[in-house]
Amino acid sequence: MTAGVYLHIPFCKSRCSYCDFATDVYRESGAVERYVAALCREIRQFLPQNDADDANLTGGVDLRDQRSSAAVSLLTVDTIYFGGGTPSLLSAIQVEAILQAVREQFEVVSDAEITLEMNPATVTPESLAGYLDAGVNRASFGVQTFNDRDLKLLARGHDANDARNTFKMLRGAGFSNISFDLIIGLPGQTLDDWQRNLDEALKLDPEHLSLYILEIHEATPLAEQVRSGRRPVPDEEIAAEMYEHLLDRIPTTSFEQYEISNFAKPGLASRHNTKYWRLDPVFGFGVSAHSFDGMSRYWNVRDTQEYVSAVEADKTPIAGRDILTDEKLAGERAFLGMRLTDGISVNDYERATGIDLKAKYAGELERLADAGLIELASDRLKLTRRGMLFSNEVFAVFA
Numbered sequence: 001m002t003a004g005v006y007l008h009i010p011f012c013k014s015r016c017s018y019c020d021f022a023t024d025v026y027r028e029s030g031a032v033e034r035y036v037a038a039l040c041r042e043i044r045q046f047l048p049q050n051d052a053d054d055a056n057l058t059g060g061v062d063l064r065d066q067r068s069s070a071a072v073s074l075l076t077v078d079t080i081y082f083g084g085g086t087p088s089l090l091s092a093i094q095v096e097a098i099l100q101a102v103r104e105q106f107e108v109v110s111d112a113e114i115t116l117e118m119n120p121a122t123v124t125p126e127s128l129a130g131y132l133d134a135g136v137n138r139a140s141f142g143v144q145t146f147n148d149r150d151l152k153l154l155a156r157g158h159d160a161n162d163a164r165n166t167f168k169m170l171r172g173a174g175f176s177n178i179s180f181d182l183i184i185g186l187p188g189q190t191l192d193d194w195q196r197n198l199d200e201a202l203k204l205d206p207e208h209l210s211l212y213i214l215e216i217h218e219a220t221p222l223a224e225q226v227r228s229g230r231r232p233v234p235d236e237e238i239a240a241e242m243y244e245h246l247l248d249r250i251p252t253t254s255f256e257q258y259e260i261s262n263f264a265k266p267g268l269a270s271r272h273n274t275k276y277w278r279l280d281p282v283f284g285f286g287v288s289a290h291s292f293d294g295m296s297r298y299w300n301v302r303d304t305q306e307y308v309s310a311v312e313a314d315k316t317p318i319a320g321r322d323i324l325t326d327e328k329l330a331g332e333r334a335f336l337g338m339r340l341t342d343g344i345s346v347n348d349y350e351r352a353t354g355i356d357l358k359a360k361y362a363g364e365l366e367r368l369a370d371a372g373l374i375e376l377a378s379d380r381l382k383l384t385r386r387g388m389l390f391s392n393e394v395f396a397v398f399a
Helices: 027-044 064-070 092-105 125-132 148-154 162-171 193-206 221-227 236-252 271-276 304-312 325-337 346-353 364-369 385-390 391-395
Strands: 003-009 073-082 104-120 138-144 177-184 208-213 257-258 262-264 282-287 290-292 296-300 318-323 374-379 380-383
Touching: 003 092, 003 271, 003 391, 027 092, 027 282, 064 104, 064 304, 073 271, 073 346, 104 271, 125 162, 138 148, 138 162, 148 282, 148 346, 162 177, 177 193, 177 236, 193 236, 193 374, 236 257, 236 385, 257 271, 262 391, 271 282, 271 325, 304 385, 364 374, 385 391
Parallel strands: 003 073, 003 282, 073 104, 104 138, 138 177, 177 208
Antiparallel strands: 208 262, 257 262, 282 290, 290 296, 296 318, 374 380
């Protein structure tokens, strides 16, 4: 089984009003250069088998001692993903340096999918050419909406024309695998607004669409705006209508739905994101990055300065670890796999976990089927269209 690598780049031009991620406002190139150096250093410190003892958490272990006594074998990687933040604020030279560190520490296959998240108005023809030369072959493009009013609400720092122009720039540079991120359920957003957004996205004709339903997190500016009445509470029923409108449109296009919120042209589903739903190992590097090694989940500290200081001192930046029980892993294998439109194979599931789904969950599966949320045809258990709207009710059975 091949692994994936996730690289977190926290810097942004400004902080979006809805953002709850670990980000920092881009202020000076020196801070970015120091962070990139720390990121490359963390990658080179990686060991395939990390000791799970609590003593290994932040500041508790000197990685120089571990490296001197451990025989490190290279793991095979076929996806690399730069997320953020706004990775497109990095120079091509910095991206190349990070990828070089990954290639030194992992066996990266020749046709690896290498994705860089990009925001409108943060790239130039020269930087895009540099990313391609460095090995980036997929762009995840943070459009979110083509409505300038909503872009101001989100504090995105760009307008719709920036998005259109940047997309043309991506095509002109030679990017042939571009994914659009779109948000539905914005405060005050109407079904007509969403239809116009979707029309424009489809007209531009990217290779992939990722749909996100707005979540309002506490301690974000948007949460305060809604709480104070300056913005309306998002309408969940309208958001559901928007989602169903998208499902109605997709069969008339060249896209195929392969996951609850993801749509791609044939053969161009996100190989990296699919790893999360298949429970493949993904190793994360950078501030707040999360990893899954097949048995446990662990994550880095959330503060950028704390992260950089730990790595520079040759200490692990890992802040916590959750060693998963067989029962927990079996539950995740079920509900994460069911996010995919082809669902899960009941027979493969039993071979992997030793659990007969039909027997263990007989009552719950019958109830969900009667409610029209799932279907079990021969060997495959999957969500219905209605089940995609109420997926949390289904997933709760296995959680």
